[in-house]
Amino acid sequence: MVQLDDTAPLLDGIQGVASNDSSNNSYPDPFGSNQLSSGIDMSLDAFNLDFEAQFPSWLVDTDVLQNGILDTPLVATMAELKPGWPESPYAAFGGPTNYKPDSGMKRIWFTANDEGEDGIPQSGPATPPGSRDEVDDTYRQTLTQSLQIRPLKEQTALPSADFLNLCVRSYFSRFHPVFPVVHAPTFRPSKANSMVLLSICSVGSLFTGSVHAIRQGVQIYDRLHKAVLANWDRLIARGIDQRISLIQTAIIGQTFGLLSGEPRHLAIVDAFNGTLISWARRSATFKTKKMVGLDLNVPPAELETKWREWARNEELIRIALSVHIHDAELASMFHHEPFLRHNSRQLPVAASNQTFMAARADEWRKAYLSDPTNLEVSDATPASIDDHLDFDLFAVPNNSYFTAYTVLEGICAHIVENRLSGTTGSTQPANDKLLSVLTSFHRHFLTESAAWEADHMDMSILWHLAFMTMFADFDLLERAIGRDGSELSPEDLHAVGAWATSDHARRCVIHGLIIQKKLENLPLGFEPAIHVPRAMFRAGIAWFCYTRFGSQQDGRRQTSAIESPEYPEFKTIGVNPNLLLFQASGYKHGKPTTTETNASLSGLTDLLRRIGHWEIARRFAAILGALLHNEAE
Template structure:
């Protein structure tokens, strides 16, 4: 099966009918062949001798669910906000602020780095310029990668992880066409990348550890062999970059600073690889006609599947771009959403089609969208709501596209801030774009359907990012140590006296409500931990830097915030739940709300990044002393 061609008799599969899933690995799947491929690639790259096979994997034992850890904080729904007064900021320990910097979610903390540094410092200065044999031997040992001694887990293990990927992760990041996915020698890296992410959803720490090991091995192999795969046919090249995309996603969500930095570091490489395989220059195939014979219909279907997977790959890159720019506070690399490149994206029914007839029928129904006028994201933001164009049509047709466009709007905000072009007129334009996006979704009933992408969470977070410099808030609570914190404190206190502060605090409450209303058992989208962190950050700053009476709740009817008026009903209900009325001192509620948001962040899914962000906020809270 492994070396054979894909089976194109697409049986219907669903999570309740998992035994019939045609993309699972069969008993004759040659795990050792894949394992040998990985070891060979790593050995050639590191110039190491081949490691002998270690025999069958021992991971055939029943998988035991991971014991859920009890929350360290009381549930956010049970915290009495008025019972926790917030004292004004009097003193912040310099040592505690420096400790915050060391525990920051982006701070690299490697014992090996410190050991290497100490060794380098302790070495006696050399009297001669040059290399002797002893130094050469040290270099040789240093250049060698550690040997790979473990084989891949069993077929049973890989299938469990693959099922978890399809049922838990694919709905929130649909970039692979599952109905046509078949394990082959050409897509082995993609399969392993899917398994590594799937391991996060099994509920076993041992399975998770194996998934992390697969991720690291696969990462080394892709870096060692990318040129060979890009030189192969279109299918293998696309499969390789898809595997790398999922690897980037794994790195972003793992919660380890070194993984997150690696994702940021290789994001530019991903864009270069995407250009190399012409991801951004795909020409959409023709619309099917009734006169086509069966062979032509099959060929057209496969053209469309490749075209759509390329589109979704590009859209996923723009989502990564927005998230990495948000986490690291730097300029995004891709300037426009994929929908601005002159190519319509298929609607959701097309990408979920499992046979030729369903797919081609969906194409014919969407044919009119191919004639829509095209415009850039910036031009779309300036248009009056209601005009028909490619972006409006794509948002209406595809929830994943709506998610990608919203991520691109978030990236546009970050780009404007870092390019020093975030003027009042620019803020107004970006606000208009976010409001137009919301109205298109509302008019097309997108918010009335299950939202796998938690888009309203991202929408509220984007408004917070628009109206405050998150980097400045982070610096004020200790990201860069106590000296930078003291230097940013004045700017933060000034911001708290502005209407923008009230605006951001309100969006934080509404964002919290959106997360709390998620269906039990659903998985949060990629941005949810970062969005919750953003909301908690503005309330944390309010608790540490505001004085009693400085930040008061105005009358809702008099609020000049157009986007808050758009969700006025939800806003008023949320404020009543927190006991907030016109004139309420928001500073008096801030500590309790901050704790509630951190608690929610700790419970928001299984991503390691959520725990890392929560630890950063907790450290910042503990640095605040009377």
């Protein structure tokens, strides 16, 4: 249990800051359409059949409205009660290319507004008045005030020990399986790891189901971040234990900032990323090797000691992997180059889940000895035989899921970096190389996972997201829906229209539809990995831009291209992309109507509101809701 005395030294510091082949792996029919496929040829030629008789015809069309079927006293009364009844945001559209970004989208976006915040005092004059080479006492006083640390608005004590214990338990039961960076069996609250404890509590607060608890978690995060920034040099100088605790605190805090949904927190996370990488380098975490060939035929007391030494080494490995994951997530979210060089040769190998989660020393010994990779006395880093190969997947043990997840995040960061350098999407060899890597990744790590069930760290969703990132410039698509304001340049309008009628667009939205279908089949208690809300959000953006830009004629003309052999990833997973897109488009060729567009977008929005405990998912849902209902105003 948490002792308040253990956290008292840290509280003093915080208050000080405040004051100062794959047929066997085929996906099942995602529509439950065994009844459909039993008597129908599912090739494209068969799609000319009349499907209208097989599906209900209860949708409201224009003729119904023109015939006055809704001219009833009840509807008239409703109109009187709400005289400003808004017209559908899609009613005025003469065609998909007439879409104009919502003027309020910029205000609700998940990134911070660069135009400043209300309530922040304006800075003083940029230069001292009068002489250019003299400073008077008034200006000196202004400089003195500018160096003062802005105090917190409220001076509050830490929550009770019961609250902290609840958050710690929630963290290890709900979040730890998703992002295992702390060795739970050997973690004990102490003065040395009091910062880690508070960072754990901030994330654990997200799982309590209480708005008040989440506010407490936000306060802990804010105060702890300031305390870390004010004392990091002193903490690093205290030794390796304090250094590791500092980095673990920062990693968990960075994860909280990523998931909190607050633009201010996301700005902090992006700005603080380089500092965290620097701390990890100073602690040599990137050079940490897996401990192999251990002699575990020792007495219980010595076995306990070896277990704890191994656990501390494993935490260093997972620090290095976590830093890579955060770097890749931020590069993709903010559309900028990653700080780190992402390839498998630079990554240490994490232990299997079974070994890392072993609750006692004897269970750890059994799991350690049953893993053949622990008995190989060699360089435990996935080194590639070909120095020009960034990702040598076969050098990564297939039971090291955390390393595999980091590698897949690195592939996504590699795609972002290539796009920014003008490689991805411009040369077919570059795309072919990435496609080969992703196909190999699926065969090496994902073939044993059930198609529509949760897999280790939701890597299959991240795998589909990698393809979406490859086939769509989401920086462009976000601008197209109003991220930077309601005005869209002619160049961007032309670019998004060209994308919406391309093979890349259809390929991208098919991967997005698969993500949606997969998540719809997961249980209610499913806790998503940190990338899942972003994957759903981008599936919604891609679908909206695909349906709202371009033309119907281009969509019909290009439909047959979906069966092209240039789409090998769908054969790898056993999905019929023709059927999937055909259903989403209202069981017809070409682009879907407004009804089908809104149905898919509403489904993703609803999923984002309900899935997991990440507040960033609710922020994404608000943005998609604004596309649907003009909620940005």
